[in-house]
Amino acid sequence: xxxxxxxxxxxxxxxxxxxxxxxxxxxxxxxxxxxxxxxxxxxxxxxxxxxxxxxxxxxxxxxxxxxxxxxxxxxxxxxxxxxxxxxxxxxxxxxxxxxxxxxxxxxxxxxxxxxx
Amino acid sequence: xxxxxxxxxxxxxxxxxxxxxxxxxxxxxxxxxxxxxxxxxxxxxxxxxxxxxxxxxxxxxxxxxxxxxxxxxxxxxxxxxxxxxxxxxxxxxxxxxxxxxxxxxxxxxxxxxx
Numbered sequence: 001x002x003x004x005x006x007x008x009x010x011x012x013x014x015x016x017x018x019x020x021x022x023x024x025x026x027x028x029x030x031x032x033x034x035x036x037x038x039x040x041x042x043x044x045x046x047x048x049x050x051x052x053x054x055x056x057x058x059x060x061x062x063x064x065x066x067x068x069x070x071x072x073x074x075x076x077x078x079x080x081x082x083x084x085x086x087x088x089x090x091x092x093x094x095x096x097x098x099x100x101x102x103x104x105x106x107x108x109x110x111x112x113x114x115x116x
Numbered sequence: 117x118x119x120x121x122x123x124x125x126x127x128x129x130x131x132x133x134x135x136x137x138x139x140x141x142x143x144x145x146x147x148x149x150x151x152x153x154x155x156x157x158x159x160x161x162x163x164x165x166x167x168x169x170x171x172x173x174x175x176x177x178x179x180x181x182x183x184x185x186x187x188x189x190x191x192x193x194x195x196x197x198x199x200x201x202x203x204x205x206x207x208x209x210x211x212x213x214x215x216x217x218x219x220x221x222x223x224x225x226x227x228x229x230x
Contacts, residue, residue, distance in 0.1 A: 031216070
């Protein structure tokens, strides 16, 4: 596709509910990233994939957060037993390959998750 | 511990004048610094970057300056246009151990008045 596509755009979840957020990267992009942006803050790194391999998950805030990219293209970020502090915009980004350095990252529009 | 800081939450300038957005960082191990522009309900869009071994990079109306000794960078927009009104994020990129992480500041909201 022309850009990084994320779905759903908005998600309201009741506390304790499980949610799944989807990211479709740009076709052929090897690297994929998830970021979490809380209100009034900058995006914060969650995890990084190179093809289907999850090379860095150091930013995942707890074991309730899980990300996968089984075929090296579409990725899903799953949050189990959602809590109010999980409310944020979840951004996905992709790039052609590792170490694109400056400018190689294209972000999607994000999924706004609200936990009530 | 915030590694990238944008101390001005907002900035207002007149159309045609210069906009200067500032950013400070604490980690001298960053490899690149990037500026992103963000409109409401959209993802961040890449603007311009600079390698940690450079001190200036220019692209059209946008110039980024890096002062490594002060751990400070700035984005200059000349001349400013109303369409530049957006939130600007400074980000630092660390390439380490096979991973790539962008560390963002909190953003500065720029308003360019006609």
